[in-house]
Amino acid sequence: MLQDALATDAARIRACLDAHITGQTDLSAAMRHALAGGKALRGFLVMETARLHGIDPARAVYPAAGIEALHAYSLVHDDLPCMDDDDLRRGQPTVHIKWDEATAVLVGDALQSLAFELVLHPEGAAEANARAELGLRLARAAGQQGMVLGQALDIAAETAIAPLNLEEITSLQAGKTGALFGWAATAGAVMASADPVPLQNYAAALGLAFQIQDDVIDETGDEAAVGKAVGKDAAAGKATFVSLLGLEEAKRRASDLVDQACDSLSLYGEPAETLRHLARFVISRQA
Template sequence: MTAAADTQTRPFAQALKDAQARIAAHMELRLAGRDELHAAMRYAVTGGKMLRGFLVLESASLHGVSMEAAIEAALAIECIHAYSLVHDDLPCMDDDDLRRGQPTVHRKWDESMAVLAGDSLQSFAFELLADRKVGPHALTLIRGLAQASGKDGMVSGQMLDIAAETAAGPLTLEQITRLQGRKTGCLIEWSASAGAVLAGDDTAPLRQYARALGLAFQIADDILDVEGDAAKVGKAVRKDADAGKATFVSLLGLTEAKARARELCEEACAALSPYGAAAGTLKEAARFVIARDS
């Protein structure tokens, strides 16, 4: 396994900004319809950090994969993530009014449009990955995304989360780690390893990186729910505590949760050692995840 010879480490903030701009431009190109459904789909994707798409582009760069192939995969994962948020915000799920500081899709339009926009984003993601530009390993990516987002991945994690609300007692640390590994971690793992898959290379180091990163990401989310400012976070905070929901903070305590997030950040960075200095931006991404305020 070797990193691309021309890979240059860039400051994370600039790399993330570049990824956001590329993905947003590609979205406008590929979701150019002028009807309300397309408008709702674009609205759902717009405004987020696009961290998952960034991970796709960065891992692709690390493996010398063309931007033409990588951008399809980057937009695909952002569509899947957006669909999950649109459905998660619905009254039958978390019933949220705000997402990314803006009205949720079902508040800006209505519940029917939110369901249809989410459904369309999900199927569109696989349409993107089936494009010939993605290359000879497209089927591996498609299968992986189906597994990461479906009954054994994100949807399964959401089911476990809903079931926990009516459980006899709070989840254990082992149970919540399993839940979040599916609900959040699976898509992050797919994203970070996409570049290696596209190149037909070994995915093990990036998968190890992503597993630590995904768990750190969720712990940081739980910390934000306790300490965050709703104006910066872009959605309601303190909801977990008000609902009596088990989180990493409620189980570990705030101080230990922060310490565990730092440990996971170091684990993620250590997993990138086979790539040497070329993985510097991905290491910065791990540090960003545990230090973010939104």
């Protein structure tokens, strides 16, 4: 059931993205390459929380596609030699490997611009105020207060004298991973001018559980199945939730966070069951 819903929304989101990538240039080809694959979890959160608030999926798909464009930009830049220096992403060569570094930088730039174009698109949220609020929230979640700050802290940790402690790595991941989850999970409420706090609480627990599971996969996963290099953090001596907590305690912590995420949805009752299934899926995935 959840897998079918994920696949249906991912296809709709990719169709929206493809319709807004114009031309047949190296740039457009590389943008499409960067967007290929993946589960579109952040976009799905937008679609599902919009359904929860009675928003037409034909409108919700615009901010859903926007968050996927922004996430893809972050991955393209993350993979660059000056950042994480990865050759593989989602089982395919990274953009700077398939093309070159300059193209990868431009692809990231273009995807970031596309993200805001889609989030602010008049065919998205029906009310101009809601579109403006989505755009403002995304700028904050993506920039110096959110994802980019988290990446900066992650880079700084590579040369720090001592590995990060649990509080520091939790704060880092709240920006690097959690900020975009928070934006995506509250988008439906923002579109409907409803209270976003319960979904913000859901997203905070979900995003942290997601990152802990990422660390578990990095410790135990197979590169071919995961679609990217594994074990890099351990090899570099970087602190992770697994290195700080141990494998079994990290898994237990992720499970507790999923329970918290599900509990935060009590206000919505049965209509939020898909979001509960999504939270459980996040810590069962192996890629």
